[in-house]
Amino acid sequence: MKILNVFGKNFTPYAARVLENLGAVDYREVTQPEIKKIINQYDVIFMGLYPELNRDVLERAKKLKVIVTATTNLDHIDLAYAKESGIAVLSLTKEIDFLNTITGTAEMAVGLMIDLCRFTPWAFDDVKNYHWRREHFRGHNLYGKTLGIVGLGRLGTWMARYGKAFNMNVIAYSPPTPKKTFVAHGVAKVNFNTLLKKSDVISIHVHLQDDTKHMFNTEAFSKMKRGAYLVNTAIREVVNERNVLTALKKRTIAGYGTDVLADELWFDEEFKKHPLVEYAKTHRNCIIVPHIGGMTHESREATDIFMAQKLNAHLRKS
DSSP states (O other), X not given: OEEEETTGXXXXXXXXXXXXXXXXXXXXXXXXXXXXXXXXXXXXXXXXXXXXXXXXXXXXXXXXXXXXXXXXXXXXXXXHHHHHTTOEEEOSTTXXXXXXXXXXXXXXXXXXXXXXXXXXXXXXXXXHTTOOOSGGGOOOXXXXXXXXXEOOSHHHHHHHHHHHHTTOEEEEEOTTSOHHHHHHTTXXXXXXXXXXXXXXXXXXXXXXXXXXXXXXXXXXXXXXXXXXXXXXXXXXXXXXXXXXXXXXXXXXXXXEEESOOTTGGGTTTOOOSOHHHHHHHHOSSEEEOOSOTTOSHHHHHHHHHHHHHHHHHHHHHO
């Protein structure tokens, strides 16, 4: 068996030993054009959010038996074609007990919320230029503000805990979530329009679906408080980036913090002159980081091992 591990040399040693007991492993970071050329050589691909395994790629994967993706979101894989081709897809989806120990993304959302409210990145840059202008960076407290959570699932409930720790009023829009979850976390259940109107900070924690794609658009921004902040550590296309850029320019919203961008799967080919990045260079109401919500040592090591063991169990059953 031949396994392609696209995490490359940064893979956890213990997890690597598990994989190497299953077959020959190539540790190789690949671009989107490269995956098309080499995918036909492998029985298993072990990956994260990259590359995109669309139909064009999977049609070339004549030997591929298993896709192992260390993610909960699966929008980077053509699941229908994988099923049609008899390719098993192993992921973190529904691995609730394990996922409840992985908190990095929710912690990143808190960090972005604080940085937006307190201008931390720009204050630090100012000090590096030997300025000491305290009044220039007067921000806002979180205490007493309303935190609106879109998606009260695993990460949304962690975000609710953090909001409560700051003594924030926490509300959430999450239609599939049972009432007992709201009660258990002291969160008020509201509809989407109410969340938009009442929240001082909105944090997104949903998967990409038909009803969540571009749910944050011009109409949604027009209903938000003028001084409200939006934080997105969830998924790329939940926020319409063209619309959020307009909202930032017009100060319809106070700020946007994100660790996802809509076309990030293709940045290996070209990442330059991105409108939001260009805007962020000269304005202090937009923070963008490179999808690092789950990129902590603890999260990555635990996930590498968990998914390697899941592959091992799957192959032993086959």
